Amino acid sequence: MSKHKVWSEEDLFKELSTYMNNDHVNLVKRAYSYAAKCHKNQFRQSGEPYIVHPIQVASILADLRMDPETISAGLLHDVVEDTDATLSDIRKLFGKNIELIVDGVTKLGKIKYKSSREQLAENHRKLLLAMCSDIRVMIVKLADRLHNMRTLEHLRPEKQRRISNETLEIYAPLADRLGIGTIKWELEDISLRYLNPQQYYKIVHLMNSKRNERVAYVNEAVREVKQQVKDMNLSNVEIYGRPKHLYSIYRKMVIKHKKFGQIYDLLAVRCIVDSIKDCYAVLGAIHTKWSPMPGRFKDYIAMPKANMYQSLHTTVFGPGGKPLEVQIRTKKMHQVAEYGVAAHWAYKEGMNDEVQATSDNNRLNWFKRIIELQEDTDNASDFMDGVKGELFGDHVYAFTPNGDVLELPKGSTPLDMAYLVHTDVGNHTTGAKVNGTIEPLDYKIQTGNIVTILTSVNSTGPSKDWENMVTTSRAKHKIRQFFKHKDREKNIIAGKELLTKAIKDNGFSLGDVLTKENLNRVLKDTYYKQIDDMYAEIGFGNKQPNGIVNILTSQIRDDAEKQRQEQEQKDILENHQTIEKSNDSNLKKGKLNKASDGVVIKDVDNLLIRLSHCCAPIPGDPIVGYITKGRGVSVHRSNCPNVIENDERLVKVNWEIPEDSHTLFNAYLQIEGYNRNSLLNDVIKNVSGVCKQINSIEGKVAHDKTVTISLKVSVKNVDQLKMIMDHVKNVHDVYFVKRPFK
Template identity: 40%
Template sequence: MESDALYQALMNDIAHYITKPESINLITKAYQLAKEKHLGQMRKSGEPYITHPVAVTRILAELEAGPNTLVAALLHDTVEDTDLTLVDIEKIFGKDISQLVDAVTKLNKLIFQDIVQADNQQKMLLAMAKDIRVVLIKLADRMHNMRTLDSMAPEKQLRIAKETLDIYAPIAHRLGLFRWKAELEDRSLRFVDPAMYYKVSNMVKAKKDERESSISHVINYIKELFAESGIKDFDIKGRIKNIYSIYKKMVNGGRAFEDIYDLLAVRIIVDKVETCYQSLGIIHAHFTPIPKRFKDYIAVPKPNMYQSLHTTVLHSDGTLFEVQIRTHEMDKVAEDGIAAHWAYKESKVYSKEKEQFEIASKLKWYADLLKLTEDTDDKQESSQEFVDTIKTDILSANVYVFTPKGEVIELPAGSTPIDFAYRIHTDVGHRMVGAIVNNRIVTLDHTLQTGDVISIKTNKNSSGPSEDWLKIAKSPHARHKIKIFLNKENQDLIIAQGKEALEKEFVLNKKDFELSDQWVKENFEKNNVETVEDLYKEIGKGIISAKAVMNKLMPEATKETLLQRQLERTSRQLVATSDTGVIVEGLTTPQIKLANCCTPVPGDEIVGFVTKGSGIVIHGMHCTNIKEYDQNRLLPALWGINITRKYPTWLKIKGTTRATLLTDVIQAVNSSGVNIAEISAISNSQFESIIKLKVSLSNVNELNSLITNINKVPQVYYVERDIR
């Protein structure tokens, strides 16, 4: 092995942080196996294929990746391109390394067909890996491919370069791998827009000597200023902005090359945070700062952990410079991103679980960054969105499946074809009659796996989802859509029942009326009923009786006769003889109480039920229990007049799980002038909350007005009397 230049170069790269014999032996064994399996295979460049996995491994060594990551990088193409199997790798190197190789192999099979899907594909790439090490291996793999892209055919060069710009460079940015990001972008731009690449490149080179001289002069001047101020432990570096960043500002921002303020930059690295701010004071005291160009990323870090002070200043020779000031630790993070926080250290005892826990712990640190401003250098992605992407997509188990056209669909683990159908479109879900997964017909409760290709069969005559679908669907989105459909179905049934009840009343009175929305509005607007359909709904719910509608429809003479009869019946008892406010005809001192199941209020049509030993219990005609009682024990009952007491009744409210739902409902009740006696709220899913509300009010008109006000709350989509 000593004469093997590739091997020696790799060993030299890792020598400064990996010294344990067992780790070196593991890497050596992997190198020998990879070299043996790739023997005879050549790259398009004409080099032996083994040069590629070694180059990928050396790129990872720059991040001080652990031995297992390096071994997986050496073997990452063996399963796909040689006769080596995952079983073989697990026997020789263990389960952790075989799983890493397996994950990278699966990612290699992904085809990014549509750049419009770039965002979903980025998430898919991260989430499928479930392990940051896999993402790093894949990024290193792409880095070396970009470095050797000249050997590929022009059409492949363009496809790979576009894919790199849209998929891999943004991932490097998300992980804070700025050196990798800049290199991937510059190399990609050379193939995506060669004319602009060389134009910008030549502009940068045109005055290279002049700029380097200017940077050198500024660095020496700052060194003198620091020496005078007693600052000793510091480094100063100069740089010119990468080509792609200049290109973006010229093409997307419409700025001239000369107007790019941060084209030249000086980086000052000091020992501690306090010295950063001291250095900033010195810079601003001796250079002219440009207004609105100061950013404090130390106090408010970027979402990818980047910390630094940024200011743009004007030199006495008229040159603009961006000055970046940070500590040594911040500079390490700026160079290597998140990877800087879990660089392999031989002093630690590593296991897959412990290493992943350490990574997860670092990622959880993002939760403290919710106050951060948007990262304008990327795609306007807020820190919260970035946190959610990392924590949800990398650290949780999601399923990624495909439509027949190759579109990527993300679903929760355990999802079924029902979840997939509703994610495509609500109508697809409602009309679904079957599913085909990977060219095989499956049942609707079939559990989907990452990589499945799914086709949904629909029928426009389908009756829609059933209650059973709620037991099968796993995603909150699908369950929410199904519940809305079922609630509407219930509403349609209530309307049909109300219409049937009114038509029966017409038959009993030997009348035939043609109702109109205008008539309904004129007669029932005080009940918040404005259309014929609304009227049917209220009758179906038992809130308005069919007899009440009939009374409105009957000629005035007939109504007066009916009213006269009612007055004659109750003339002896215009005021109720019990504290319930209820009159039972023919009884002067009856033992009466209101039913707890339906909690009737004045204005409800009511009936009395003679119990055995407990007097008469008054139920609303809308009460479902009435149908179960012995009809011979029911007595006519009516409300008295001049009732001054309040009556309790229950409402059931369904709405979204937004945090303000309960508060908004309470405000709606208070604005109606109604007192709350009792309230409780539960979430029966991630998508729906149910509020049980006991209120105290005077009559059904107050109740109807209250229901109307609650329905105006944006998060509420269903309110009903609660029959307990």
């Protein structure tokens, strides 16, 4: 995986000065100074100062040429979540627009949820709804996620997989929907590395195995295309080879069951021209030079993708009869393909402080669908399932009789299309024609179908079985809404009964829960205008009563949690006293070493100290102590997964190694690579060049010829271990080296 430059604040300001005026650069500098002050003495899992992260987020935004407010929000995006700063502080110092962006990116922290999945879904919903108010919220969040993915190696494996999976499900599709290809591709490739490292490195090896041959072929194709274009006397034409991204290869190999050699667009040429007319002229020249491959031509200029992407794609039998993909687009189309909606928010010198999106943003009508999905349910998990299904899944494109193109989730029916056009059209639908032929209302629309919705003013409305015929959340919501209004009074009575039963089933008293204060909290924390709306939703089955019980009992549960923590504090104090007595006894017996393995606890004597085996800390590692029950203090690396942040049992510990010490410490390494001949010998040779003591080594080969080598060495400190890791990384066919957690 390619390494990215770590920007300093000076690098950032230098880059910004290339496209911003002094006043706007100074705004960003003020934001940096405030963020640096707020994050002072905070560190990331990697051990580097926390402020490095906001600077890298801002640098990604600078690469997109974003406006001063967005860059400033990138620097400030974590101060409300991770420091004592408040949103009102941000508004007072930097204005309402930056406050809005920071608020949109900030996770929900004050509401207690019953599960981490519910918390995650609420955070996603908050982010998406904030994005609908200002698209820059999502652009900052994508930059934040991209830098977090670039530094994912410092987290424990299960967290790497969870974050990578979330990235593939939510953030990469959002980047795609916003048309920001540069971010989408990198998010997908990094996610694949952690979710399926064997496939990732297999593709890397296959890509590298014949790289020179492919490069020579593409260079030859570029030369021939340039010659064809030269004869047409076109000006300002840019032609170059285009690398294929690993995740798109993986999808075609695994999901579409294709072999590596069957993926034609590994070999690709891109042509950038001045005008749409030139696009089609170059296409004609290429088809004159080489025969097009049947079924491999796509005109995204005449029919742009939903994310505004436009280009001509054709696959031809290129030099030597080998398949070659060619993409042809204008410079403006290329900007949109790379930066998507961010290209429309890009900074323009002399612009007003109020940044305005261009009219092209109106084409992002899927924002409206997010709002409609929100109106459909108050359950955050259901909302996110709807977003993933309707906005990020596969789609079909159908025509109205007037020739307008409508995008629908795959599996949609004429009823889905009717409700997409308008609620009244859906409610008064009586039938549908597809390509001029009457079809049933549960017919599955295919791309290219011309669909005519038949309606009648005399229609009595939808029937209850329609909900089983539709796919989109919008259609389901509109159908439910029709019956919800029709049976409102009955639903209110049923809702009261269901909520009362849920309160009792959860072990709470009705008198303690159904207070005026608690009911007002429900109205504040939800989108209901009055309590009867809530009862009607529960009675209709649109809202689970346990979700309301969760809000109603939040104060009761907070009080119970406070009592639990107070009791835990007592237990911890008793544990401290027990440990001290135990260690006093050990001291009398001569068993205690005050600075065991070179580690001491400041201002505390007579505690038994030992290095933990799960993370094997060595001198130079940031460390923390954990008070165990009856076994003294175990010392862990600060980022060890077995250490729980803010645990009351944690104590500060420090290394104290004499300069003349010859003590060696055990360290563990995990190495992954391609299982070629002599790989193990090369690894041992490079390790032995730095470290003379290898305690154990073992290897495990996977079916795809990737090998995992586990190594145990004795070293003096972390600097020596890093030197070993650097030497091993330079071994040919080694993919990565890391320190594992047990």
